[in-house]
Amino acid sequence: MKKIPFNKPYLTGNEFKYIEDAISNMHISGDGKYTKLCNSLMEEKFSARKVLLTTSCTHALEMAAILLDIKEGDEVIMPSFTFVSTANAFILRGAKPVFVDIRPDTKNMDENLIEEKITNKTKAIVPVHYAGVSCEMDKIMEIAKKHNLFVVEDAAQGVNAKYKGKYLGTIGDLGCYSFHETKNVICGEGGALVINNEKFIERAEIIREKGTNRSKFFRGEVDKYTWVDIGSSYLPV
Numbered sequence: 001m002k003k004i005p006f007n008k009p010y011l012t013g014n015e016f017k018y019i020e021d022a023i024s025n026m027h028i029s030g031d032g033k034y035t036k037l038c039n040s041l042m043e044e045k046f047s048a049r050k051v052l053l054t055t056s057c058t059h060a061l062e063m064a065a066i067l068l069d070i071k072e073g074d075e076v077i078m079p080s081f082t083f084v085s086t087a088n089a090f091i092l093r094g095a096k097p098v099f100v101d102i103r104p105d106t107k108n109m110d111e112n113l114i115e116e117k118i119t120n121k122t123k124a125i126v127p128v129h130y131a132g133v134s135c136e137m138d139k140i141m142e143i144a145k146k147h148n149l150f151v152v153e154d155a156a157q158g159v160n161a162k163y164k165g166k167y168l169g170t171i172g173d174l175g176c177y178s179f180h181e182t183k184n185v186i187c188g189e190g191g192a193l194v195i196n197n198e199k200f201i202e203r204a205e206i207i208r209e210k211g212t213n214r215s216k217f218f219r220g221e222v223d224k225y226t227w228v229d230i231g232s233s234y235l236p237v
């Protein structure tokens, strides 16, 4: 029987050349030349305020949950049909996922069922752009504005796709991309956090660097780096 693979990783041919270059200057810890190039490439191409490559989309979602100060008892609205990481990232911070049913046509959260799920504990809405098909972002952003909620786009499957001329991931306060082997653009395991709400930029750098202001140190903005917040290690080579 002929087996049809679910996916085949796509390679362009330059991978080994760039890997060799990446390690040849002996800087093989986080935020090296190619991570920085990827950040600027995405910022330019997607007209994004700030993009930080992460070790996975799961980790970008975890960063989003920390940035929003999600706490025990908070509620986060998301579709009932998604990948586990959408929910896990918020549950890890003590929040309760509140599931909204999906539309049969797009397989995305039904924007008309969101408002009835909002309570005084709701903190954020997490639309997932299933298979790169956009959620109804105008309506979702309008609801979020009306109820003072944050929007985190889980655009794991939506890299390079658009909604009304805007790249997915650049519409909500934060967006999360995946470059896992099963996606269209891959690096094995990897992701990115897109920061559209300016107020999250400085803290995102800190959370991604184990809760330290090491990024500021490398830019020469402080004379030594120190522990300033909670965080983890979310930066790739």
Ligand SMILES: Cc1ncc(COP(=O)(O)O)c(C=O)c1O
Binding pocket: 056, 057, 058, 059, 082, 083, 085, 086, 128, 154, 156, 157, 177, 178, 179, 180, 189, 190, 191
């Ligand atoms: C909707 C969705 N969110 C999050 C993820 C997690 O991505 P990663 O494997 O990069 O952590 C995936 C991965 O398939 C996904 O499909």
